[in-house]
Every structure is written in structure tokens, then in C-alpha cells.
Amino acid sequence: MPLPASKTSRAPRHTRSIVAQAFERDDGLWDIDARITDTKPRIVELASGLRAPNEPIHDLWLRITIDTQLNIVDAEAVSDSVPYPGYCDTFGVAYKKLIGLNLIQSFRHNLRERLAGIQGCTHLTELSSVLPTAAIQAFAGDVLPTRDGENDDENAQPPFQLDRCHALRRDGPAVAKYYPRWVTKPSAKR
Numbered sequence: 001m002p003l004p005a006s007k008t009s010r011a012p013r014h015t016r017s018i019v020a021q022a023f024e025r026d027d028g029l030w031d032i033d034a035r036i037t038d039t040k041p042r043i044v045e046l047a048s049g050l051r052a053p054n055e056p057i058h059d060l061w062l063r064i065t066i067d068t069q070l071n072i073v074d075a076e077a078v079s080d081s082v083p084y085p086g087y088c089d090t091f092g093v094a095y096k097k098l099i100g101l102n103l104i105q106s107f108r109h110n111l112r113e114r115l116a117g118i119q120g121c122t123h124l125t126e127l128s129s130v131l132p133t134a135a136i137q138a139f140a141g142d143v144l145p146t147r148d149g150e151n152d153d154e155n156a157q158p159p160f161q162l163d164r165c166h167a168l169r170r171d172g173p174a175v176a177k178y179y180p181r182w183v184t185k186p187s188a189k190r
Contacts, residue, residue, distance in 0.1 A: 015039050020130055022138030025065075029073065032134050034062045036127045037081075046083050056081035058123050062095060062131075068143045070103040070135055077124050094120050095128075103132040158182045 020034040038058040044051040051057055059081035065074035077095040082088030097114040101107055108129055115125045136144070144160045158170075162182055167174050171186040 012041050015041075018127065018130060020134035022134060024138075024142070028068070030066050030068070030135070030138060032064050032066065032131055032138065034127050034130060034134065036060050036123055038123075048084050057083055060121070060124050060127065062124055062127050064098060064131060066103065066135060068139070070132075070139075072098045072101050072103070075099055077121075079121075079124075088121065091121070092124075095124060098128065103135050107132050 015038070017037045017039075018034070020032060023031045023033070025031060036058060037056050037060075039054045039056055040051070042053050044057060046057070058079075060077070060079050062077045063075065064072050066072055075095045075098040077092035079089035079092065094115060097119075098111070101110050101114075111125065111128050114120075115128070140161070159179060159182070162168050162175060162179065163170050166172070169175065170182055170184045176183040
């Protein structure tokens with residue numbers, strides 16, 4: 001369902017697109033390719049020159065390679081369009097600092113420590129923040145068992161997705177309906 005129509009007239013001024021794709025590799029590792037693109041529907045005057053309408057101001061790519069424990073084993077970044085050519089696009093190698101991080105163990109904190117501010121590119125670092133959820137979505141059902149529609153055996157662990165969002169909180173109605181074995185009583189504090 002789309003958002004409701006705006007109650008006032010408006011004109012488009014900027015579009016930011018973020019796309020993340022996951023690929024299972026032949027060697028047992030996974031690649032997460034992420035891209036961020038910024039465009040404006042008008043001529044933009046930058047210090048480095050004019051950009052035509054809808055010509056990317058930013059068109060940046062980031063690839064991480066992860067193992068099935070969500071450890072980053074390789075990373076690379078490239079910049080196809082930047083506002084300051086010859087400057088913004090010269091330090092993709094900085095994103096090698098992601099190697100060794102785990103996507104679900106303090107990733108965003110460690111990301112900021114290694115690549116915030118002048119240590120990295122604001123846009124690539126922001127793009128990096130989508131990597132954990134992109135990887136989890138990629139792994140769901142393949143690496144991480146969701147057990148949707150399965151009857152759990154007595155010794156099974158709860159499905160990994162429980163208690164990771166409001167809808168799938170263990171004391172909520174969605175878990176009661178779809179995962180009744182794992183439902184808990186609502187807590188008094190909410």
C-alpha cells in the first residue's frame with residue numbers, strides 16, 4: 001500500500017536510492033553488494049561543475065564478503081559519480097577497515113569508530129549501516145532457519161527472528177498466531 005496522497009502540492013527535489021543485493025558464492029561465502037545513488041531533477045551547480053537533471057551526484061558501491069557467522073572477510077568500495085572527482089573517489093580502500101567486523105556484534109558502533117567523519121565517506125559509511133539487515137534477510141531460510149510453518153521438535157531453539165522487532169515480540173499477537181510454542185505472557189511494563 002503506498003503512502004496517502006499529500007494534502008498539499010509539492011515538487012520533487014531530490015531522490016536517494018539504496019539497493020542491497022545478496023549473492024551466495026560457490027566457495028561458501030556470501031557477497032552483499034550495496035549501492036547508494038543521489039539525483040536531483042534539475043541542474044545542480046556544484047563547486048566542481050554543473051550536473052544535468054537526474055545525473056547522479058553520488059553513485060557509490062560497496063561490497064562486503066561474509067561467512068555464515070556474519071563475519072566480514074573482505075570489503076571493497078568504488079565511486080562512479082561523486083561531487084568532487086579526484087578526491088571523493090580516491091579512498092575506497094578505507095572500507096577494508098570493515099574486514100574482521102561481525103554484522104550482528106556491535107557492527108554500527110564499530111563502523112562509526114573506524115569510518116566516521118574524515119576517516120571515510122559520509123555516504124558510504126551511511127550505506128554500510130544497511131548491511132546487517134540485508135545479510136539477515138539474505139540468510140533467512142537459507143542459513144538461519146526461520147521454521148515458518150514447521151512443527152518444532154521439543155529440543156528446538158526459538159526461531160532467530162523472534163524478539164528482533166515489535167511485530168515479532170514473543171509476548172505479541174503475531175507470535176501467538178504463527179509461533180504459539182514460543183509465545184510468552186505480556187509483561188506489565190510497556
